Amino acid sequence: MGKKKPRPRRSFTPQFKADIVERCRRGDRTVGQVAKDFDLTETAVRDWVKQAQVDAGEREGLTNGEQEELAALRRENRRLREDVEILRRATAFFAAGTR
Incomplete structure (x- = not known):
């Protein structure tokens, strides 16, 4: 089997990240589903959610x-x-x- 070609590194605006985090926080869809809907990696979305929690004072860091x-x-x-x-x-x- 052939190897997967690595995805080029992308950058996202703070507003886009905030919108994705808000969709995850609503609770009607899982982080994995939101990531899949927007062609994002689940790890990146989880990191954005964690950082938003830190920025909001809900989490240490x-x-x-x-x-x-x-x-x-x-x-x-x-x-x-x-x-x-x-x-x-x-x-x-x-x-x-x-x-």
């Missing part, structure tokens, strides 16, 4: 805003570490040249 802030802080931290390393090397270089 980091909200979208907190995740974005954490990612920004990690980027800044990485950049600052690189800056410190450059300064450390420059200091060593110039200290060796003055002897």
Whole structure:
């Protein structure tokens, strides 16, 4: 049997995700049925529902805003570490040249 061709990665607007989550929360259809109706993976829809619960304070975890802030802080931290390393090397270089 042939292998399935992987599906190209798609992106969805926050409004689309919110609409899908709302359909799942209504309770008249399962997450799997909603995912199938919109040609989505069940895992992705479940993740959207979980994140919506976190954002609403119904579940423990980091909200979208907190995740974005954490990612920004990690980027800044990485950049600052690189800056410190450059300064450390420059200091060593110039200290060796003055002897």
